Amino acid sequence: SSELTQDPAVSVALGQTVRITCQGDSLRSYYASWYQQKPGQAPVLVIYGKNNRPSGIPDRFSGSSSGNTASLTITGAQAEDEADYYCNSRDSSGNQVFGTGTKVTVL
Amino acid sequence: QVTLRESGPALVKPTQTLTLTCTFSGFSLSTSGMCVSWVRQPPGKALEWLALIDWDDDKYYSTSLKTRLTISKDTSKNQVVLTMTNMDPVDTATYYCARTTTGTTSNWFDPWGQGTLVTVSS
Numbered sequence: 001s002s003e004l005t006q007d008p009a010v011s012v013a014l015g016q017t018v019r020i021t022c023q024g025d026s027l028r029s030y031y032a033s034w035y036q037q038k039p040g041q042a043p044v045l046v047i048y049g050k051n052n053r054p055s056g057i058p059d060r061f062s063g064s065s066s067g068n069t070a071s072l073t074i075t076g077a078q079a080e081d082e083a084d085y086y087c088n089s090r091d092s093s094g095n096q097v098f099g100t101g102t103k104v105t106v107l
Numbered sequence: 108q109v110t111l112r113e114s115g116p117a118l119v120k121p122t123q124t125l126t127l128t129c130t131f132s133g134f135s136l137s138t139s140g141m142c143v144s145w146v147r148q149p150p151g152k153a154l155e156w157l158a159l160i161d162w163d164d165d166k167y168y169s170t171s172l173k174t175r176l177t178i179s180k181d182t183s184k185n186q187v188v189l190t191m192t193n194m195d196p197v198d199t200a201t202y203y204c205a206r207t208t209t210g211t212t213s214n215w216f217d218p219w220g221q222g223t224l225v226t227v228s229s
Contacts (some may be wrong), residue, residue: 002190033215042203043154048215086154090214094167096144096156096207099158 002026002091011105012077020072022087022104027056032070032087034063043086047072074104082106109133111143111204111220118226125225129187129204136162136182141144142207143187145178145218147200155200158206160187196227 004024007084012018031050035043045054047063060075070089074081088097115127130197134141140181142161150152159167159222168176177190187204201224 010163029212033212033213035216042219043205044219045215045217048211048217049213052187054217088156088214088216090209094159094165095170096159096167096214098146098154098156101153 002095002097004032004087004089004097006085006087006099006102008100009103009105010070011107012074014079015076017073017075018077018104020074020085020087020104022070022072022089022099023035023068024089024097024099025068026072026091026097027065027068027104029092030089031065032063032074032089034061035086036060036081037084038082038087046085046094059068077104079106109206109218109220111203111206113202113220113223113224115202117224118228120229121227122196123194124128124168125189125191125198126192126202127189127191127202127223128187129220131185131204134206136160136180136185138218138228140209141182143171144205144207144210145187145214146205146219147198148205148222149197149200150204153202157191157202158189159188161209163166180190181229186224198225199227 034047144159145157199223205219
């Protein structure tokens with residue numbers, strides 16, 4: 001199966017750390033990429049590859065992977081990090097899949 | 108600076124064929140590793156990948172929609188076109204195109220176009 005499963009919602013206190021997970025068989029072979037999407041806006045890439053941040057993405061965003069689970073960690077969450085987050089990977093046939101999405105609320 | 112912009116009809120009728128165009132700048136779809144994808148998002152729902160075309164004109168489609176989708180490119184115009192046949196109200200969504208970079212162990216979508224909302228209604 002090429003499905004990617006995420007928790008629907010998580011909350012984090014301002015300045016604290018939150019981990020968002022993504023589970024799927026394809027993650028045993030391929031790294032996930034992660035996207036932040038705010039209401040009414042297009043998704044923005046925040047993590048790709050083993051743990052790479054595009055230019056302009058704060059270093060409080062980091063990625064990791066173990067077995068069939070990929071994780072996005074926000075260390076010291078800020079109010080502007082409140083958004084939906086999606087993971088993405090591919091399968092061996094080259095088909096892409098996005099995760100079910102996690103809504104992050106910063107309290 | 109890499110930019111992508113989607114264009115196409117805002118409203119289509121059920122059973123009609125949707126044609127969307129992605130016009131991009133700042134990169135070449137002839138460069139090895141470069142691809143363009145289409146992704147859609149129904150209102151209030153998750154992202155759904157639709158199709159990808161790569162620099163070598165290889166094409167990949169969502170398994171669930173492959174019979175309805177066709178992706179093509181015009182490298183000289185820096186455009187990628189997606190057609191989706193037999194449109195249904197459940198296909199109402201914002202449609203995005205995104206530059207896709209592929210590697211041996213990862214790939215990523217960056218940047219994305221602003222998206223275009225397509226409503227399917229009679």
